[in-house]
Amino acid sequence: MLNDQQQECFMRLWTESQQAVLNYIYATVRDPVAAKDLAQETALVLFRRFSEYDGQRPFLAWALGVAKFQVRGFHRDAARSLVCFDPELFDRFTELWAETATAASERSSALETCLERLPARPRQIVRLRYFEELKSEEIARCIGSKSAAVRMALLRIREQLRACVEQQLRREGRAT
Numbered sequence: 343m344l345n346d347q348q349q350e351c352f353m354r355l356w357t358e359s360q361q362a363v364l365n366y367i368y369a370t371v372r373d374p375v376a377a378k379d380l381a382q383e384t385a386l387v388l389f390r391r392f393s394e395y396d397g398q399r400p401f402l403a404w405a406l407g408v409a410k411f412q413v414r415g416f417h418r419d420a421a422r423s424l425v426c427f428d429p430e431l432f433d434r435f436t437e438l439w440a441e442t443a444t445a446a447s448e449r450s451s452a453l454e455t456c457l458e459r460l461p462a463r464p465r466q467i468v469r470l471r472y473f474e475e476l477k478s479e480e481i482a483r484c485i486g487s488k489s490a491a492v493r494m495a496l497l498r499i500r501e502q503l504r505a506c507v508e509q510q511l512r513r514e515g516r517a518t
Contacts, residue, residue, distance in 0.1 A: 352392045355401040362443035363409050370413045384409045403440050410436045456506035464499045
C-alpha cells in the first residue's frame with residue numbers, strides 16, 4: 343500500500359499525463375467509451391504498480407507502456423475489432439506518441455481557449471459541425487442559412503482558430 347506522500351506523488355504525475363494517455367488510447371481504439379474504460383484500467387494498474395516506478399524515468403513513457411499493454415489486451419479480446427497493429431508499428435507509434443503528446447496537449451488547451459473566445463454564432467457552427475458531426479446542409483437548416491454560407495463561415499472560423507492557437511502558443515512561450 344502506498345503511503346500518503348507516494349499517493350500524492352502518483353496523483354500529481356497521473357494528472358499531468360492523464361489526457362495524453364487518454365488521447366493515445368483513443369487514437370488506437372477509436373471508441374470513446376472503451377477508451378475511457380481502458381484509461382481507468384491503466385490508471386488502476388499504474389496506481390497498483392507505482393512502487394515499481396523508477397522516478398528517474400519519465401512517468402508519461404511508463405504510463406504509455408502500461409496503456410499499450412491494456413490496448414493490446416483490448417484488441418486481443420475484441421475479436422470484432424477491425425484494427426490490427428503490427429507489434430513493431432505499435433511500439434513505434436507508442437514512442438512517437440510519447441514524443442508529441444505534450445505539444446498536442448498544449449495545442450488542444452490553446453484551441454479550447456480560442457473556442458471559448460468565439461462569438462456565440464461561430465461557436466454554435468463549430469459545435470454543430472465538429473461535435474454533433476452535422477454536414478453543412480444540416481447546419482444551414484439549423485441556423486436558417488445557406489449551406490454555401492456555412493461552408494464559408496467554417497473556412498473563416500478555422501482560419502481564425504488557427505491564428506488564435508498560434509498566437510496563444512507564442513504568448514505562452516511554446517513553439518507553434
